[in-house]
Amino acid sequence: MTPVTPALPGFTYVRLPGEDGVELSTAVAGSGSPVVLLHGFPETHLMWRHIAPRLAEEHTVLCPDLRGYGDSDKPRATDEDTYSKRTMAADIVSVLASLGHDRFALVGHDRGALVAFRAGLDHPETLTHLGILDVVPTLDMWNVLHGVSAAVAHHLYLMAQPPGLPETMIANSADAFFGSFLDAWTTDPSAIPDEIRAAYLRASAAAVDSIVADYRASAGIDLTHDQADLDAGSQLAMPVTVVQQDWGARLGYDAAQVWRAWSPDLDHRLTAAGHFMAETSPDEITAILRALLAR
Numbered sequence: 001m002t003p004v005t006p007a008l009p010g011f012t013y014v015r016l017p018g019e020d021g022v023e024l025s026t027a028v029a030g031s032g033s034p035v036v037l038l039h040g041f042p043e044t045h046l047m048w049r050h051i052a053p054r055l056a057e058e059h060t061v062l063c064p065d066l067r068g069y070g071d072s073d074k075p076r077a078t079d080e081d082t083y084s085k086r087t088m089a090a091d092i093v094s095v096l097a098s099l100g101h102d103r104f105a106l107v108g109h110d111r112g113a114l115v116a117f118r119a120g121l122d123h124p125e126t127l128t129h130l131g132i133l134d135v136v137p138t139l140d141m142w143n144v145l146h147g148v149s150a151a152v153a154h155h156l157y158l159m160a161q162p163p164g165l166p167e168t169m170i171a172n173s174a175d176a177f178f179g180s181f182l183d184a185w186t187t188d189p190s191a192i193p194d195e196i197r198a199a200y201l202r203a204s205a206a207a208v209d210s211i212v213a214d215y216r217a218s219a220g221i222d223l224t225h226d227q228a229d230l231d232a233g234s235q236l237a238m239p240v241t242v243v244q245q246d247w248g249a250r251l252g253y254d255a256a257q258v259w260r261a262w263s264p265d266l267d268h269r270l271t272a273a274g275h276f277m278a279e280t281s282p283d284e285i286t287a288i289l290r291a292l293l294a295r
Contacts, residue, residue: 018091025071030056040110044070050282068210077213089119107131139226160219187274
């Protein structure tokens with residue numbers, strides 16, 4: 001029997017056009033000013049199951065699966081742009097435009113936060129507010145990883161390798177590989193119940209090539225784009241809230257200072273909720289996002 005994929009309660013699922021013919025599976029609910037929630041790794045839009053319904057009480061909320069993830073299209077990476085964050089950000093702008101929204105708030109976690117960051121730089125006239133959960137920009141991410149402490153990001157180095165070996169290694173042990181992050185990065189295992197964990201593992205195992213391509217782009221073209229913006233003095237023009245674990249203390253850098261270089265209108269917060277904060281501490285994160293949207 002084919003497992004039934006969980007769904008966001010009260011949301012309608014549609015397929016909406018991104019870039020280059022790619023379609024994103026998107027959960028939609030609510031009314032009012034639009035808010036888009038982008039998931040991280042190794043998750044899908046289901047990571048927003050506690051927060052999205054609450055925000056939908058006041059907003060039109062859209063929760064897409066990123067290209068290459070979940071039930072969205074997974075185009076073959078024919079060049080470095082296929083999974084660049086620039087392309088993935090353009091997907092989101094296209095999805096919203098297809099529904100008639102030319103302005104929206106964008107919140108991203110982990111990989112989705114990198115897409116959101118790029119959207120903020122590439123489409124400043126489109127984003128009203130930007131929320132970032134538990135990342136630093138790609139350029140800064142590589143710069144703060146040093147020595148033995150960089151072992152926490154071993155997957156970044158594995159998936160940065162040329163095509164072939166990473167995909168084979170991961171596909172041959174997909175549940176163990178993706179499950180290891182669900183185990184290591186949560187402060188409360190019960191926050192990701194069995195049916196959600198199973199959905200994440202199924203989705204990830206079916207998307208190994210595209211997930212690796214997404215990460216590989218962050219060791220290549222995404223760096224080029226970030227460096228160009230840094231050299232040009234580009235900054236995020238909208239109100240920005242960043243919530244993250246105290247990675248600065250762990251890896252020896254000032255996380256708030258890193259973000260201030262990119263965002264003049266910054267609310268930077270630390271949390272003890274762990275990486276999967278939207279699932280382990282939804283009350284805290286919902287309150288923070290509502291405060292962002294009120295700015």
